[in-house]
Amino acid sequence: MTHIEVTVNGEKRSAEVEPRLLLVHYLRDHLGLRAANVGCDTTSCGACTVLLDGKSVKSCTVLAVQASGHEVTTTEGLSADGELHPVQAAFRQHHGLQCGFCTPGMVMAAVGLLAEIPHPTEAQVREGLEGNLCRCTGYHNIVQAVLAAASEVTA
Amino acid sequence: MIPAQFDYVAAESASHALGLLAEHGDEAKLLAGGHSLLPMMKLRLAQPKVLIDIGGLAELAGISVDGDDLVVGATTRHADLAASDLVRHEVPLLAHAASQVGDPQIRHRGTIGGSLSHADPAADLPMALVALGGSVELQGPDGSRSIGADDFFTGFFETAMRPDELLTAVRVPRQPGVPWGYQKFVRRANDWAIVGVAAVDGRIALANMGPTPLRATAAEKALAGGASPAQAAQHAADGTSPGEDIHADREYRRHLAKVLTRRALEHQAG
Numbered sequence: 001m002t003h004i005e006v007t008v009n010g011e012k013r014s015a016e017v018e019p020r021l022l023l024v025h026y027l028r029d030h031l032g033l034r035a036a037n038v039g040c041d042t043t044s045c046g047a048c049t050v051l052l053d054g055k056s057v058k059s060c061t062v063l064a065v066q067a068s069g070h071e072v073t074t075t076e077g078l079s080a081d082g083e084l085h086p087v088q089a090a091f092r093q094h095h096g097l098q099c100g101f102c103t104p105g106m107v108m109a110a111v112g113l114l115a116e117i118p119h120p121t122e123a124q125v126r127e128g129l130e131g132n133l134c135r136c137t138g139y140h141n142i143v144q145a146v147l148a149a150a151s152e153v154t155a
Numbered sequence: 156m157i158p159a160q161f162d163y164v165a166a167e168s169a170s171h172a173l174g175l176l177a178e179h180g181d182e183a184k185l186l187a188g189g190h191s192l193l194p195m196m197k198l199r200l201a202q203p204k205v206l207i208d209i210g211g212l213a214e215l216a217g218i219s220v221d222g223d224d225l226v227v228g229a230t231t232r233h234a235d236l237a238a239s240d241l242v243r244h245e246v247p248l249l250a251h252a253a254s255q256v257g258d259p260q261i262r263h264r265g266t267i268g269g270s271l272s273h274a275d276p277a278a279d280l281p282m283a284l285v286a287l288g289g290s291v292e293l294q295g296p297d298g299s300r301s302i303g304a305d306d307f308f309t310g311f312f313e314t315a316m317r318p319d320e321l322l323t324a325v326r327v328p329r330q331p332g333v334p335w336g337y338q339k340f341v342r343r344a345n346d347w348a349i350v351g352v353a354a355v356d357g358r359i360a361l362a363n364m365g366p367t368p369l370r371a372t373a374a375e376k377a378l379a380g381g382a383s384p385a386q387a388a389q390h391a392a393d394g395t396s397p398g399e400d401i402h403a404d405r406e407y408r409r410h411l412a413k414v415l416t417r418r419a420l421e422h423q424a425g
């Protein structure tokens with residue numbers, strides 16, 4: 001077992017874990033944070049996307065021990081005092097989801113993208129979400145939602 | 156999918172990592188970004204007994220200029236390579252290749268040293284290193300050595316690196332303003348290249364046209380002899396015997412190599 005200390009959604013957490021424990025399982029099974037989904041489990045679909053030190057990563061391909069000493073943000077950590085994060089609100093407003101399975105990963109990828117490119121073009125949004133698959137193929141409204149969130153953050 | 160059990164050690168320095176490699180031999184694997192190794196471990200294609208984590212070693216990261224070369228530390232992540240003004244100016248093809256790896260999440264984790272050590276013949280950075288005529292610096296128990304790209308990739312997912320060696324840095328010649336071309340043919344976003352071509356300064360490298368990234372030597376020779384890009388590109392697949400898979404058969408890959416080489420030579424940036 002290996003001792004880890006991870007800051008998750010601003011809260012310091014520590015645990016003794018098996019080195020082979022994946023970050024997504026640490027979040028879901030140990031901490032009960034179940035927004036990040038396990039989809040393809042092969043670094044393709046992006047449903048498990050979380051922020052690691054502010055940058056989007058696929059938590060099915062990060063060991064929990066690799067996150068030790070770092071900051072993780074999940075979808076649960078986005079909203080404060082019951083207020084939706086602008087990206088979450090834009091997804092709701094623009095119907096950026098159908099079945100909802102890809103949504104937490106899409107939202108985290110979008111938050112990461114807007115941190116790097118605050119005013120993306122539509123092409124930049126599409127490229128920025130290249131690592132996230134929506135099997136309902138609801139990409140159009142997802143892109144509209146991210147563009148709307150970008151303009152809202154500016155306003 | 157869960158990897159088989161292993162012991163985990165966070166290396167405190169490069170020499171600590173080398174000592175651990177010497178101690179554990181080929182039962183150990185180095186872990187940096189983990190975006191080649193962890194997927195293989197999850198599929199149990201790799202079952203190392205010990206993982207030595209060098210991902211946090213600042214001494215192995217970073218980008219600098221050394222004389223005529225650009226030097227990139229092994230644990231430099233693809234996103235940092237792609238976004239670096241220094242790399243974009245000095246070796247724009249390398250920055251572009253890094254920007255073409257996988258997707259944003261993968262580029263946030265994956266490292267240049269990891270990608271080169273993994274030596275996937277379909278990958279972007281091995282092809283870029285071959286096109287650029289770069290080299291890798293290896294550190295082992297008996298000191299360090301340097302190997303050129305043409306000699307580093309020895310087979311399908313195989314390199315000339317020994318199990319007790321650590322890839323510390325990548326060296327590529329600076330070439331600001333030199334025209335370059337890059338073509339990658341994929342069926343879906345974030346896929347590996349079905350065929351890739353990188354061309355710069357008279358050198359042409361191919362991805363996924365054989366067990367290693369290859370030089371298109373016949374096409375290079377034709378170019379040097381004064382052939383037009385279209386004429387030279389006709390020789391791009393000469394001497395190659397690419398694999399066949401669900402994406403493409405051999406003849407299709409050979410056709411793609413010619414088309415993409417022509418495009419890489421005709422549509423150059425820089």
